[in-house]
Amino acid sequence: MSVPKYVKRKLDLDDIQKFALMKFRRNVSDILQPHHDDHFLCRWLIARSWNCENAEKMLRDSMKWRQEYGVDTELKTWEAPEVIKKYEPVGCCGYDADGAPVIIVPFAGLDVVGMLHSVPKEDLIKATIQILERNLDLAFATGYNELIVIFDMDNFNLRQYLWRPAAEVVITLIQMYEANYPEILKVCYIINAPRVFAVGFNIVKKFMGPCTINKIKIYKHDPAKWKKILVEKIGADNLPKYFGGNLTDPDGNPRLTTKIAQGGKIPESYYMKNLQKDDPENEKEYTIVTIKKGDKLKLKFEVDEEGSFLRWDFRTDNHDIRFGVNYTDKEDKVTTAVALNRVSAHQIDEAGVLACQSPATYTVIFDNSYSLLRSKKLFYKVYVTPPIKELSVTPTDGDISLFKEEDKKPSEKIMDADALNELEAKEMTNGMEKAVISPVH
Structure with a gap:
């Protein structure tokens, strides 16, 4: 370019x-x-x-x-594996009026589970460094030295990030960015943010500095609103038509796929090994129970470590069921974490995650008390996992080492009020606060 x-x-x-x-x-x-x-x-x-x-x-x-x-030496000539080149969703479409390169990431196109099955974690980190360095070279050439990034969250599904290795690699990349690329961001637009995004952001923002968080602007699925803002801030001649601009591919594709790689589901032919089978969390068998008509199933979990996660994955045969979560603190105060609602788990598997407080006792409720005629067959996995600690990345022979940073504290500052308004937090959390139920597609 x-x-x-x-x-x-x-x-x-x-x-x-x-x-x-x-x-x-x-x-x-x-x-x-x-x-x-x-x-x-x-x-x-x-x-x-x-x-x-x-x-x-x-x-x-x-x-x-x-x-x-070797960022300034070997990494400049390092060739990323084919699967990364073909399925990493990112590209630069132009520059704003000040000279800041505009980077677009169709985030739903990132098959992070497939990527981690196909390449060593270190290769994914190296490829991310290359992308950052390449775009910074563009920014340095214009003299502006900052980037504009647009994350398109259309069709985003939280479920693959419930897999711990996927969540850890995302947090590792965020920490790498924060430690080594300060103040390269002019602004970050997150568009088409679904309701579940608020939950994921609540977790990852703890690993971001306040300077980064303050530059993030979040918009729900309201193209008329975010297109107007993008055109005003960037200019139509530097945006794909899909984002409100004038740019298209020669065949008229509004997503400008000749410059913006879209990613996609990675074929299993690229897989090196089945990492999920190596992950103890994925070895958990589904428990099968029948909840009688008019009855409830309550599962209790003691949480002693702050930042632990309560995770669930369930389905039912033929009929829906009510699902909810509450917790009892050390003063015996009961608080609703996930409002009790009917879930169509017979149509689509349901999965979710909740960032826990401690010490507390969490109660997961599968409620069939409203059904006077039918018992419900339930298949479920519900368990608590330990906190994801701050991670540092150091290259090693063949893999990366992850260790806790004792001298850093994740920022607790929340995003600015404008961004929260764009999320319309009350509507998006729907009484669920820190939790989400995500359908499996």
């Missing part, structure tokens, strides 16, 4: 920030490279609230990480 010429963005710093920048440049002069200009240095200072010592530690750690991964 040819890069248009733009006027390089000027830094607008006050005297205190100018002094911090000068001091920071002097302190890290031994590791700087020729292309590390003031814009580059300010990224690290902003990420650490203009604290020179903290910014220096962050930059030195990142430079060491780049060396370990």
Whole structure:
């Protein structure tokens, strides 16, 4: 893609920030490279609230990480496996008026379970680094040094992320981004966000810094609204027609698939091994019970570790059933976590996850008390899994090592009020707060 010429963005710093920048440049002069200009240095200072010592530690750690991964050497010529090239959903469609590259990610096209069956986890990380570096090169060439990212969540299904390895790799990539690519984001638009997205975001935002969270704008499935905003902020000539712009493929495809890879379901012919069989969580057998007419099944789980997850997967034969979850805290106060509602589990398997408080006793309820004529046959897996800790990525021979970061605390800051308004939180959570029931397609 040819890069248009733009006027390089000027830094607008006050005297205190100018002094911090000068001091920071002097302190890290031994590791700087020729292309590390003031814009580059300010990224690290902003990420650490203009604290020179903290910014220096962050930059030195990142430079060491780049060396370990060969980001500026071997990784530049590394060839990603075919399956990643064919099924990684991402592409650049143009630039906004300031020169920020516009990156589009059709997120539902990411078959993360299939990807983890097909390539080592480290290859997926390397490919993500390559994508980030390639797009940053575009941003550096225009002089703006920041990216616009559009995540299209149309047809997003939470269920594959209930598989722990999939959730862990997503969190690992987020942490890698936060630690090594501060302040490269101009704005992130998340469009077509379904109700279940609020639950997933509630979990992953704990691993994001406040600077990132504040740049995220979320819109539900309302094309008239988000198309208008995208065109106003980016321009129709730099957006695919599907996103409200003028760009199409030669055959008229509005998604601009010649530039934006769409991803898709990965054929099992690419699979190296069945990772789900190696995962103890997926070895759990379904429990089969018959809930008599007018009766209920209650399952109790003691949760002692903060951040644990209650997970469920169930179906019924022929008829629906009521499902809900509540918890009792140490003061014996009972709180509804998932409102008791009838679920058509005889039509589509139901799966969900709940981020738990502790200490507490969680009660999962399958309720057939409303049925005076029919008993219900239920197939279920309900279990508690431990918290997903903060993970750090270090390249090793053939895989990655994951270890807890003791000196970092995930940000607890929620996204800004405008973003929450776009989600229409009351409607999207539907009384379920931190939980979701996701149909299996």
